[in-house]
Amino acid sequence: MNDNTIPNLSVDCVIFGFDSEKLNVLLLERKLDAQNGETIFCDHTLVGHHVRTGETLDESAARILKETTGLSNIYLEQFYTFGNPDRLKKTRAKLWLESIGRNPETRVISIGYFSLVNVNSVHVSYTERHAKWFDLKEIDDLGFDHKEILNKALEALQTKIKTNPLAFELLPQKFTLSHLQKIYEVVLGIEIDKRNFRKKVSQVPYIVPLKEKQQKVSHKPAQLYMFSRDIFEATKKKDFNFSF
Amino acid sequence: MNDNTIPNLSVDCVIFGFDSEKLNVLLLERKLDAQNGETIFCDHTLVGHHVRTGETLDESAARILKETTGLSNIYLEQFYTFGNPDRLKKTRAKLWLESIGRNPETRVISIGYFSLVNVNSVHVSYTERHAKWFDLKEIDDLGFDHKEILNKALEALQTKIKTNPLAFELLPQKFTLSHLQKIYEVVLGIEIDKRNFRKKVSQVPYIVPLKEKQQKVSHKPAQLYMFSRDIFEATKKKDFNFSF
């Protein structure tokens, strides 16, 4: 490969997207066809790429995200680095790497990032390979060691969302409390009592009600809220706690 | 270099040691002498080494720890990866790398691990370079980007110790409650009320009193306790919480 990248270093992004109901992950199709057109295998992987010379790891992750979703300035966080010498030694991995002109014998270290977006704000725009949202709960296996990377990303997200205002990264700017609650439920895999949740939220100064309600819903329209980062920064104490 | 290592990949270990009073970090002296014997500079760095071919990242960290402290089977955790293209571009770093036969132009990614030991159980045995414990609070600057790595390690330790039984890794097998309390105080940088602390501890099943007291102390001898990992594993709920 002569694309200005470092052969043994890559970044993989676990892109989490919330769609008002479930937590999704953006995956690429990994389809290998034989010369005669028959499909040798077809499965899915995370979005990733080799790191470029001169690019920081954060920049590399941001670039990958931009290329895949068209989005910039979105939440990205490094969570773990995967470097087992045999992590790319499975048969499919080797075949795939050969097919794209990478040496399957090279030991590649991959730095894991996760990012948080709202699915509706994303125009999945990766043309080379089909990018698609998958319900997290229905993902069973992935190419390479990407299932392991995904598991670790989810763990990191679960830990971090309890003490940091990450939930808002998964929501549109204006959201309802039910959607906010749903995020904690699907991310942490728990059920939360609606009244207790709202009681807690009402004590939080940076979740502010707007003078606006939902439109065109076939039920009582919900109050819309926004997250004020200004108020958060100004009032944050060390003990942010959203653990249920 | 021909030592079977990967030129652009290293592991740096932040070795935290508790001495019943403060939190310490094990550092190496980085001293560069000119041909005429004069010292060009002398400062300190974390313990680190390049990753070997065929070695996992965890194995690499464990090896570094073993070489430096003589200890195996101790707590080690990967916390962050540092890969800025210019992280080794400071003057001293370049001079040093040249002096040990590494190419200062190579972009090196370093995977950060922290480990937890009790200073009394360590025979600092690194002979090539002088290894020494330093009071965490008195470390101002370090070689390379190691101060940044140290800061991030401390942050990771602070986060993790609140919800995981890490404190015991910093203590000898038999310890007093005052020592346990001190760990939370120095790691988190807070003060804790003795009675409230003991009340909490007494509700924790896996901190078990022994039939033994301190010996030869010139004050009322304290009850000794141990941590039972068995009981911890058997009784752990999702909500371990040692945040004060």
Add this chain to the structure above:
DNA sequence: GCAAAAGTGTTGCTATTACACCCATGC
């Protein structure tokens, strides 16, 4: 006998849990 750290309980306050019914809208 004094210096040093160990050990011990109570009270007020705050936060958490559990729980059930009416409301506004679109169709």
Add this chain to the structure above:
DNA sequence: GCATGGGTGTAATAGCAACACTTTTGC
């Protein structure tokens, strides 16, 4: 008018914070 999700309060309990004095040992 019915289906859908929105919105609301109370009481009991558990956990947390603040606080001061006596005990045991070595020297």
